Amino acid sequence: MPALLRQLSSLGGCTSPIRLDGHRTEHHLNQDTGEIGRVLGHLESAELPAGHLLVRCNNRRVTRCAACAEIYRRDTFHLITAGLRGGKGTPETVTAHPRVFATFTAPSFGPVHNRITGPAGTVRRCRCGVRHDQEDDALGTPLAPDRYDYESAVLWNAHAGLLWRRFSIYLRREVAKRAGLTQRAFRDYARLSFAKVAEYQKRGAVHFHAVIRIDGPGGGDSPPPAWATVDLLADAYRGGYAQGAGCRAGHRRAGPHLRLR
Ligand SMILES: [Zn+2]
Numbered sequence: 001m002p003a004l005l006r007q008l009s010s011l012g013g014c015t016s017p018i019r020l021d022g023h024r025t026e027h028h029l030n031q032d033t034g035e036i037g038r039v040l041g042h043l044e045s046a047e048l049p050a051g052h053l054l055v056r057c058n059n060r061r062v063t064r065c066a067a068c069a070e071i072y073r074r075d076t077f078h079l080i081t082a083g084l085r086g087g088k089g090t091p092e093t094v095t096a097h098p099r100v101f102a103t104f105t106a107p108s109f110g111p112v113h114n115r116i117t118g119p120a121g122t123v124r125r126c127r128c129g130v131r132h133d134q135e136d137d138a139l140g141t142p143l144a145p146d147r148y149d150y151e152s153a154v155l156w157n158a159h160a161g162l163l164w165r166r167f168s169i170y171l172r173r174e175v176a177k178r179a180g181l182t183q184r185a186f187r188d189y190a191r192l193s194f195a196k197v198a199e200y201q202k203r204g205a206v207h208f209h210a211v212i213r214i215d216g217p218g219g220g221d222s223p224p225p226a227w228a229t230v231d232l233l234a235d236a237y238r239g240g241y242a243q244g245a246g247c248r249a250g251h252r253r254a255g256p257h258l259r260l261r
């Protein structure tokens with residue numbers, strides 16, 4: 001069945017494609033008159049080798065679809081590295097622009113089963129006493145479900161996007177303030193650029209990785225003003241973070257933890 005293989009190979013290894021039923025007819029369109037003309041092609045999903053039109057599931061979770069999750073991971077990597085080093089439409093001169101790489105992690109909603117690896121790759125015991133396998137379904141689930149703060153976990157995911165937006169607004173203000181500029185004047189001198197990706201942690205909480213960069217007024221192509229330094233950005237970041245999300249400064253490794261309450 002080479003036709004079926006051809007259809008499946010277009011899915012790039014997706015293991016749970018979405019099956020679509022329907023039809024599509026393409027007509028010639030006269031660009032000058034807008035007149036719809038003769039039929040150019042017709043697609044009937046039931047007549048396809050698999051009996052459906054199949055599209056990639058595009059799931060970001062490895063447990064759902066390893067192939068699609070891997071594509072997402074690579075795209076994420078390229079997006080973030082382009083924000084740091086240039087490439088993919090971002091000029092390489094951005095390497096000279098002040099920038100920070102930040103991770104925004106949700107606070108704890110209660111202890112969960114985890115798999116901590118030591119320096120030599122040795123797996124330490126979880127608090128439950130088990131050395132969990134990488135594929136263990138228990139990973140990320142609460143140790144004490146009756147005491148886990150599910151409500152906050154749900155609220156966190158529901159509001160993560162809003163928290164990020166607030167943070168970015170406050171960060172702009174903080175940077176402008178440190179440069180001695182009003183928000184309006186700031187636009188004539190610099191622009192804050194963000195490359196952000198959201199991921200699910202094992203415990204199901206959304207977290208963000210972001211590259212935050214100070215560019216010139218024209219974006220990545222224009223040099224940032226002389227006052228724009230990493231120190232200023234990092235300081236503004238802490239200020240914007242504290243105001244925007246009403247939270248505490250976090251430890252260095254995981255970056256600040258946006259707090260919900
Ligand atoms: Zn997939």
Ligand SMILES: [Zn+2]
Pocket residue numbers: 112113114126127128129130132138
């Ligand atoms: Zn455990």
